[in-house]
Every structure is written in structure tokens, then in C-alpha cells.
Amino acid sequence: MNRNMWWLLGANLKSDYRVIIVWLLVNFSLIVSGALKLADLYNSPETLDQLLTMLRTPMMTAMFARMPELSQYTVAIVYAAIMLPIMAVLMGLMNVQLVVRGTRQMEESGETELIRGGVTTATTPVLATIFEVLGVNVLMTMTMGIGVVLIPMHGATSGGAILFATLLGTFGLMVAGITLVLSQLFAESRSVNAIGYGVIAVMYVLRAVIDVRRAAEWRWLSPLNWLESARIFADNRAGAILTQGWFAIVLGLIALALVNGRDINAGLIQFAGRGRQRATVWLRGFTSLFVRLQARLVLTWLVGLAFFGAMFGSLFHEVGTMMIDNPQLTKIIGAQLEASMHHAIYRHFLVMVSMFISFLAILAGLNVMQRFHTDTVRGAYDLLGGMRLTRLKLYATYVSGAMIVALCLWGVAFMIVWFTANMVLTVPMDVTMMQQALVGYVPSIAVLIAIAAVLLGWAPRWFGLIYGYAGVMFLMTYMKNLMDLPMWALKLSPYGWTYNVPVVSLSVVRSSWLCGLAVVLLIVGYIGFKKRDLV
Amino acid sequence: MTKVLEISHLNKTFGKFQALSDVSFTVNQGQVFGFLGPNGAGKTTTIRSVLGLLKRDSGTIKLMGEDATGNVLDTHKHIAYVPGDVYLWPNLTGGETIDLLLRMGGHARTKRVDDLIKLFELDPRKKNRTYSKGNRQKVALIAAFSANVDLYIFDEPTSGLDPLQARNFQDQILALKQAGKTVLLSSHILSEVEKVVDCVAVIRQGRIVEVGSLTDLQEHAALRINAQVQDWTPFQDYPKFHQELNGEISFTVARALLPKTMTALVTAGVTDLKVTPPTLEDLFMQYYDTGAVAHES
Ligand SMILES: Nc1ncnc2c1ncn2[C@@H]1O[C@H](COP(=O)(O)OP(=O)(O)OP(=O)(O)O)[C@@H](O)[C@H]1O
Ligand SMILES: [Mg+2]
Numbered sequence: 001m002n003r004n005m006w007w008l009l010g011a012n013l014k015s016d017y018r019v020i021i022v023w024l025l026v027n028f029s030l031i032v033s034g035a036l037k038l039a040d041l042y043n044s045p046e047t048l049d050q051l052l053t054m055l056r057t058p059m060m061t062a063m064f065a066r067m068p069e070l071s072q073y074t075v076a077i078v079y080a081a082i083m084l085p086i087m088a089v090l091m092g093l094m095n096v097q098l099v100v101r102g103t104r105q106m107e108e109s110g111e112t113e114l115i116r117g118g119v120t121t122a123t124t125p126v127l128a129t130i131f132e133v134l135g136v137n138v139l140m141t142m143t144m145g146i147g148v149v150l151i152p153m154h155g156a157t158s159g160g161a162i163l164f165a166t167l168l169g170t171f172g173l174m175v176a177g178i179t180l181v182l183s184q185l186f187a188e189s190r191s192v193n194a195i196g197y198g199v200i201a202v203m204y205v206l207r208a209v210i211d212v213r214r215a216a217e218w219r220w221l222s223p224l225n226w227l228e229s230a231r232i233f234a235d236n237r238a239g240a241i242l243t244q245g246w247f248a249i250v251l252g253l254i255a256l257a258l259v260n261g262r263d264i265n266a267g268l269i270q271f272a273g274r275g276r277q278r279a280t281v282w283l284r285g286f287t288s289l290f291v292r293l294q295a296r297l298v299l300t301w302l303v304g305l306a307f308f309g310a311m312f313g314s315l316f317h318e319v320g321t322m323m324i325d326n327p328q329l330t331k332i333i334g335a336q337l338e339a340s341m342h343h344a345i346y347r348h349f350l351v352m353v354s355m356f357i358s359f360l361a362i363l364a365g366l367n368v369m370q371r372f373h374t375d376t377v378r379g380a381y382d383l384l385g386g387m388r389l390t391r392l393k394l395y396a397t398y399v400s401g402a403m404i405v406a407l408c409l410w411g412v413a414f415m416i417v418w419f420t421a422n423m424v425l426t427v428p429m430d431v432t433m434m435q436q437a438l439v440g441y442v443p444s445i446a447v448l449i450a451i452a453a454v455l456l457g458w459a460p461r462w463f464g465l466i467y468g469y470a471g472v473m474f475l476m477t478y479m480k481n482l483m484d485l486p487m488w489a490l491k492l493s494p495y496g497w498t499y500n501v502p503v504v505s506l507s508v509v510r511s512s513w514l515c516g517l518a519v520v521l522l523i524v525g526y527i528g529f530k531k532r533d534l535v
Numbered sequence: 536m537t538k539v540l541e542i543s544h545l546n547k548t549f550g551k552f553q554a555l556s557d558v559s560f561t562v563n564q565g566q567v568f569g570f571l572g573p574n575g576a577g578k579t580t581t582i583r584s585v586l587g588l589l590k591r592d593s594g595t596i597k598l599m600g601e602d603a604t605g606n607v608l609d610t611h612k613h614i615a616y617v618p619g620d621v622y623l624w625p626n627l628t629g630g631e632t633i634d635l636l637l638r639m640g641g642h643a644r645t646k647r648v649d650d651l652i653k654l655f656e657l658d659p660r661k662k663n664r665t666y667s668k669g670n671r672q673k674v675a676l677i678a679a680f681s682a683n684v685d686l687y688i689f690d691e692p693t694s695g696l697d698p699l700q701a702r703n704f705q706d707q708i709l710a711l712k713q714a715g716k717t718v719l720l721s722s723h724i725l726s727e728v729e730k731v732v733d734c735v736a737v738i739r740q741g742r743i744v745e746v747g748s749l750t751d752l753q754e755h756a757a758l759r760i761n762a763q764v765q766d767w768t769p770f771q772d773y774p775k776f777h778q779e780l781n782g783e784i785s786f787t788v789a790r791a792l793l794p795k796t797m798t799a800l801v802t803a804g805v806t807d808l809k810v811t812p813p814t815l816e817d818l819f820m821q822y823y824d825t826g827a828v829a830h831e832s
Contacts (some may be wrong), residue, residue, distance in 0.1 A: 019661075104753045123668060186665075188625075219602070235767065274628070274660045274662065275627075275631070275660060275661075275662055276628055276630065276631060276660070277628070277630040277659050277660050278630055278631070278634055279627075279630070279631040279632075279634035279635055283631060283634065283635050283638070285637055285638060285639050286639060289624070289635060289639075292626075292627075293626075375622075379618065379621075380620040380622050380624065381588065382583070382588065382618040382620065382622065383618055383621060383622060383623070383636075383675060384639070385586040385587075385588045385616055386586055386611060386615055386616025386640070386642060386679075386688065387611060387639045388607060388608045388611040388612060388613075388639070388640065389607065389639070390606075390607055390608060457784040499800060531590060533583075533588065533589045533590055534588045534589070535583055535588050535589065
């Protein structure tokens with residue numbers, strides 16, 4: 001531990017403090033507003049009972065969490081059960097982001113080399129990052145703990161609140177540990193980011209499948225299931241804290257050992273880095289270069305989305321059977337005829353699956369577009385400055401690339417959902433409903449990508465904001481029913497305009513209106529792109 | 536003489552910062568034009584504006600008589616460009632990158648490419664991520680030298696090259712010159728380009744402080760006078776006046792004022808005299824130091 005480490009820690013905090021503050025605000029306001037809303041909405045035993053019936057359905061279990069089996073419930077128990085996985089995902093995302101910034105991104109920008117050239121060891125940057133995430137997670141834990149304690153909820157205890165927050169903190173540290181190890185294995189921050197976020201998404205989907213299937217013997221597999229086993233405000237089991245804490249420590253030590261064994265600017269596995277002497281005939285120009293550069297990213301997304309699609313598709317079986325066991329459900333989904341009930345519940349489940357998958361497809365598209373910005377910053381377009389490459393071609397390639405990737409991934413993943421659902425069901429899915437859903441999400445995907453294109457043209461430095469916007473709006477739409485969020489708030493994003501498709505069918509007028517908006521936004525983006533500096 | 540590149544009254548601001556003010560100069564057919572200036576003077580900014588990577592605030596840039604940034608599909612047919620910091624896509628090999636750059640520029644791959652690869656001692660099978668700075672620069676240089684265009688633009692081309700490769704680079708520039716091509720070459724250091732350039736423009740803090748041929752510049756430059764005189768008082772107002780302990784005085788004087796100064800020296804009873812022209816390097820250090828030139832006084 002030397003002075004350089006502290007200096008480096010200071011430098012990290014200086015460059016990260018805005019990110020940290022944003023996460024603090026987001027997490028704190030989610031914790032508090034969730035508690036306020038639930039305590040207000042479900043304050044009587046009857047309403048709480050209704051909520052529980054709804055939450056016990058496989059669909060809600062897939063979306064949010066498994067309810068602990070208890071004889072007596074309080075709002076606080078339900079609150080903790082719902083919020084724990086969601087907040088854990090957010091904590092995970094934050095930790096991936098901070099660790100990648102502190103390790104790989106610093107190395108890529110050359111800062112690490114500058115520091116390592118001085119009197120420091122290879123472990124110094126890793127140690128500084130460890131201290132940073134340690135501090136940040138402790139801070140988050142305290143903020144969230146205070147947030148829970150502040151809101152009076154029936155059944156809440158301060159012990160449970162502390163456990164709730166500490167579980168999230170240790171989960172964050174564990175993800176930080178995973179990311180630290182990943183950043184020693186892979187040489188590019190893009191890869192580490194992608195895999196880190198991917199690990200969290202896999203945890204979430206596994207949790208959904210394990211919980212819906214009630215596969216108790218698989219619960220060890222996803223750390224989000226460990227969190228659920230804590231049964232906060234009921235038994236307050238603290239075991240997961242230790243498990244996660246141990247994982248965090250061991251992973252941190254592994255990362256420290258790995259960083260000593262690798263070269264700077266390299267992953268653990270060094271590629272000899274030799275290839276062809278001449279380019280193939282396929283590498284003809286900018287478009288083929290674009291395809292070549294994006295292929296790996298898109299393929300990774302494709303594999304991920306195919307996995308999620310298959311997982312979700314296979315849940316349709318459980319979603320259907322549970323409904324028959326559960327006559328009370330009629331109340332919630334509306335009194336429909338027995339025969340149409342299956343379709344109603346499938347429809348609702350399809351909404352959730354579609355939202356999730358379309359959101360991921362949008363993220364993939366944004367990734368593709370963002371590559372333009374990162375490459376510009378690195379100076380890739382400087383080299384192409386003397387080429388016969390018009391602004392229109394550049395813009396069109398990136399924007400249409402993003403659009404095509406998002407829409408194709410959406411289509412492919414959706415078809416996989418459809419296919420797996422038909423495999424597990426005796427009666428195939430209603431074709432009209434599936435078609436409505438498939439087409440129904442196209443406008444909102446297009447509009448979001450188009451909004452990103454406007455940022456690309458006018459404020460490329462703020463491009464990162466689009467992820468925040470898409471994430472927050474997705475979360476709000478996802479939680480709309482539970483939290484009884486007002487419709488106008490959802491309308492701040494395209495998700496709100498295509499809300500509940502295909503439970504409600506999207507009107508032709510509205511979809512053409514949205515597509516028109518997308519086109520206008522694309523043109524607006526181009527106007528900015530034509531005027532801006534490219535370096 | 537055909538004007539290949541003509542920049543007039545170019546202005547560029549980044550936010551409130553005026554990076555270029557009223558930059559004007561012309562590069563003629565067949566010239567090797569040195570674009571010199573200290574760090575942050577605006578060389579790269581000027582070049583990027585020519586390429587259309589940066590959008591100028593005002594002024595005109597003409598390439599082969601046409602607006603350089605109007606229709607790049609047309610104008611960029613005439614140029615090859617190597618940036619100062621060469622970023623190459625990490626997963627492509629050097630050989631692939633050279634091919635790609637040539638194809639994108641619409642140039643055929645000739646035997647020249649292989650000759651250049653050999654000359655610059657580049658291993659084209661290596662992935663770009665494993666190249667050193669100099670080798671990355673070589674990749675871009677080879678692609679540029681292999682292209683048959685009118686104007687070659689190099690931004691600090693030799694900053695990453697070892698002395699041997701820098702020599703190769705100079706030879707290639709001379710070959711281009713012999714072939715009647717036009718070259719725009721930016722650099723910090725005059726001595727790096729002195730042997731190849733005909734003409735220079737010096738930029739400092741976003742303003743052109745000097746344009747002309749090398750010989751002209753030397754003509755304009757102030758001479759240094761060292762003398763022993765009986766009465767030094769008439770000279771104390773000359774620029775850079777200085778008196779040694781032994782009584783010797785030194786100052787600078789513009790060439791045009793030399794006869795008048797000589798008369799004054801004789802009147803003052805000169806007993807020893809030395810007149811030295813500045814070396815080019817001195818000259819440029821003067822520009823870098825003050826931006827003003829001694830002969831202005
Ligand atoms: N994108 C930008 N945004 C803001 N300022 C910039 C930008 N690009 C350049 N500058 C500023 O403009 C000035 C000129 O920069 P430029 O890169 O043209 O200098 P240069 O002469 O090429 O220097 P060097 O010899 O160091 O390469 C510098 O002060 C620089 O900080
Ligand atoms: Mg420069």
C-alpha cells in the first residue's frame with residue numbers, strides 16, 4: 001500500500017463521482033418511492049391479499065420475485081421480496097461500470113501505463129479500484145438502509161432494513177469481484193462490459209426460470225435466488241451475506257494474483273496476433289469494414305438473446321398450468337370466458353417477455369451506434385479523413401446498422417420465444433396475437449434508436465445518457481402495474497406509447513405516427529451530424 | 536502554376552477558444568510545403584478543416600480549384616492523408632488495413648505496395664493491436680505512398696519513426712516531388728523537413744506568422760552584430776542589445792537597415808566587427824518564442 005495507491009484512488013473518485021452520485025440518487029429514490037407506493041397502495045389486509053395473489057402467479061414471479069412461503073405477510077415482506085432482485089441488478093450494473101472504468105478503461109486511455117511507469121506495482125490500479133468499490137458499496141448500503149428505515153411500512157424492522165441493504169451491498173461487491181477478474185482476462189473494456197452485464201442478465205433470467213419452475217434444487221445457481229432465501233422482515237436469514245462476502249474476497253484476491261501475471265494492455269490469454277497478409281475480396285469499403293467490426297458484438301448479443309428467448313418461451317407452459325390451479329386469478333385478469341383465459345394470460349406474459357427482449361434488442365442497437373462515438377474519440381475517423389466517405393454514408397451506415405441490428409435481434413429472439421412456447425404447449429400460440437406483438441414493438445424500437453441518432457448528431461458526448469433514459473423508462477414500464485404509475489409518465493418514452501401490446505392491439509394510426517416520428521428524428525439527427533466536428 | 540490547395544481567411548473556434556484565426560496560404564503544384572509550428576499552434580486543426588473532419592466557422596478552402604469540403608467524393612479523389620496519431624482497427628492485420636485503405640480510396644494495389652512494405656520493414660501479417668506507434672504510422676504511410684493522387688497530406692509523419700525510417704520517408708517525399716506531386720507536411724521541427732521542403736508556412740497560436748520559401752525567410756531574417764566600439768550609446772535601442780564585460784556589444788538588425796547601421800558603427804569608432812546570419816533553427820526558435828520576427832522592428 002503506497003502513496004500512489006491513494007493518489008490513484010483520489011483520481012478514480014474524481015473521475016467517477018458524477019456517476020456515483022447519479023447511482024446514489026437513482027437507488028435511493030427507487031427504494032423510497034417503492035416503499036411509499038407499496039405502503040400506500042396495499043395498506044389493508046384485503047388489498048395486500050390481492051397483491052399476493054397477483055404476485056404468486058408465474059408471470060409476476062418471472063417478472064419480479066418468488067414470494068416466501070409464510071402464513072402471515074406484511075407489506076414490508078412483500079416490498080423486500082420484490083425490491084431485492086431489482087435493486088441487486090442495479091447494484092450489479094453500477095459495480096460493473098465502476099470496475100471497468102477503474103481498470104480497463106484507464107488502461108486503454110494510457111493512464112495506467114503512466115502510473116505504472118512510476119514507482120508502483122501492477123496491483124496498484126486494481127487495489128485502488130477495490131478500495132473505490134468498497135467505499136461506494138458501503139455508501140450505497142448505508143443510503144439504502146436509511147431509505148428503508150425512513151419510510152414507515154407495516155412489518156418493517158430496522159434489523160430487516162439493515163439486512164436488506166447489506167445483502168445488496170455484498171451482492172454489489174461480489175459483482176465487482178467478478179468484473180475485476182474479467183478485466184484481467186479480457187483486453188478490451190467493451191468485452192468486459194458486455195460480459196459483466198451479460199452475467200447479471202443471465203442471473204436474472206435464471207432466477208425467473210428457477211422460481212417459476214419452483215426448482216428448489218437449482219436455487220444455488222443464481223445469486224439472486226440466494227437473496228430471495230433471506231426472507232427479509234420474516235426470518236431475516238443472513239447467510240447470503242457471508243457467501244457473497246467470501247466470493248467477493250476470493251474474487252478480489254484472484255484478480256490481484258492475475259494482474260501480476262499479465263502484461264499491460266493485454267488479457268490473460270495473449271493472441272499471437274498474426275493473420276492474413278492481404279485483405280479478402282469481402283473487405284471492400286466502409287460498409288464491409290463496418291460489418292467486420294461489428295460482427296462479434298452482434299453475434300454475442302444474438303447468442304444472449306436467443307438464450308433469453310428460449311428461457312422465456314419455455315415458461316409459457318408453467319404460466320398456463322398455474323392459471324388453472326388458481327381460480328382467483330380471474331379477478332385480476334378480468335372476468336373473461338374460460339376458453340379465452342389461457343390466451344389472456346399468455347398475452348400478459350407475452351407483454352412482459354416482449355418488453356424485456358425488445359429492451360435488450362434496443363441496447364444492442366445502441367451498442368452498435370455507440371461504436372461510432374468511441375471510434376471517433378480514439379481517432380479511427382481521422383485515418384478515414386482523406387477517404388471518399390461522405391457524412392451521409394457514415395451516418396446512414398451507423399444508424400441503419402443500429403436499426404437493422406435492433407430489429408433483427410428483436411425478430412429472431414421473438415421467433416425463438418414463439419418456437420419454444422409452441423414446443424412446450426399442447427395448443428400452439430395464437431398466431432394473430434404473436435404477429436401483433438412482433439409488429440407492435442417495431443415502432444418503439446425504431447423511435448428509441450432514432451432518439452439515439454439525434455444524440456449522435458447533436459450531442460455525441462452525451463450519448464451515454466440514452467442508456468440511462470432507456471433503462472429508467474423500461475423499469476418504469478416494467479413496474480407500472482405494481483407501483484400504479486401514472487400513464488403520462490410512461491408516455492415520456494416510446495414504451496408508453498406501445499404499452500401493453502398485444503393485450504391491447506396497437507392501432508395502425510399510432511404505429512404509423514410513431515414510425516413517422518422515427519423518420520423525422522433520423523433526419524434531425526443527420527442535420528446535426530452534417531454540421532458537427534468529427535474528431 | 537496550378538494552385539492545388541488554397542486556404543483563405545480560415546477561422547475555427549472550439550467553444551470560446553479561437554483555434555485558427557484568419558489562416559491563409561496556398562500550396563502550388565509540385566511544391567513540398569512545410570507547415571510548421573509549436574505544439575497546439577493549430578496545424579492539425581487546419582489539416583482537419585481541409586479534410587472536412589472539422590467544420591470551419593468561416594473562410595474558404597479550395598482543393599484543385601473546388602470547395603474542398605463540398606463534395607468529398609470528388610475532391611478526396613485528389614488526396615492521400617496520414618494523420619499524426621494513427622489509430623488502426625485492432626483486429627485487422629497491417630496488410631489488410633493497407634488493402635482496405637487503398638480500396639476505400641479507389642486506388643489499385645500495385646507492386647509498389649510490396650516494395651514499400653519491404654522498404655519500411657513492416658510485417659504485414661501482424662494484427663494492428665500488436666504494432667508499435669511507428670509501425671502503425673508505417674501502415675498508413677505505405678497506403679498513402681501507394682496511392683496515385685495529386686496532393687499528399689502528412690501530419691507529423693516522422694514523429695514515431697526511427698532515424699532510418701525517417702530517411703526512407705524523406706526519400707519517398709523526394710520521389711513524389713520528382714514525379715511532380717504536391718506534398719503538405721506538418722512538423723514541429725524545421726530540421727526534420729529542411730532537406731525536402733521548398734516552402735514553409737509558420738503558424739503560431741492559430742495565426743500564420745510567416746509564409747515563404749526557405750531562402751526568402753533567411754533573407755528577411757535579422758542579422759546579428761557583434762562589435763567593439765568606443766561609444767555604445769547609439770545602439771542601446773536596437774533589438775536584443777546586450778553588452779559584455781569586455782565592452783563588446785551585440786544586437787540584431789534587419790538586412791534592410793544594415794547600411795545605416797554600418798555608418799553608425801563607423802561613427803561610433805568600431806574596432807572589431809562580426810556579422811552573422813541566423814541559422815534556420817535560430818530563426819524558428821524566434822518564431823516559437825515570440826511569434827514576432829526580429830525584422831519587424
Ligand atoms: N476538438 C477540440 N476541442 C477543443 N479544442 C481543441 C480541439 N482540437 C484542438 N483543440 C485546440 O486547438 C489548438 C490547436 O490544436 P492542434 O491540434 O491543431 O495543434 P497542433 O499544431 O497540431 O499541435 P501539435 O504539434 O501538438 O500536434 C490547441 O490549443 C488545442 O488544444
Ligand atoms: Mg497536431
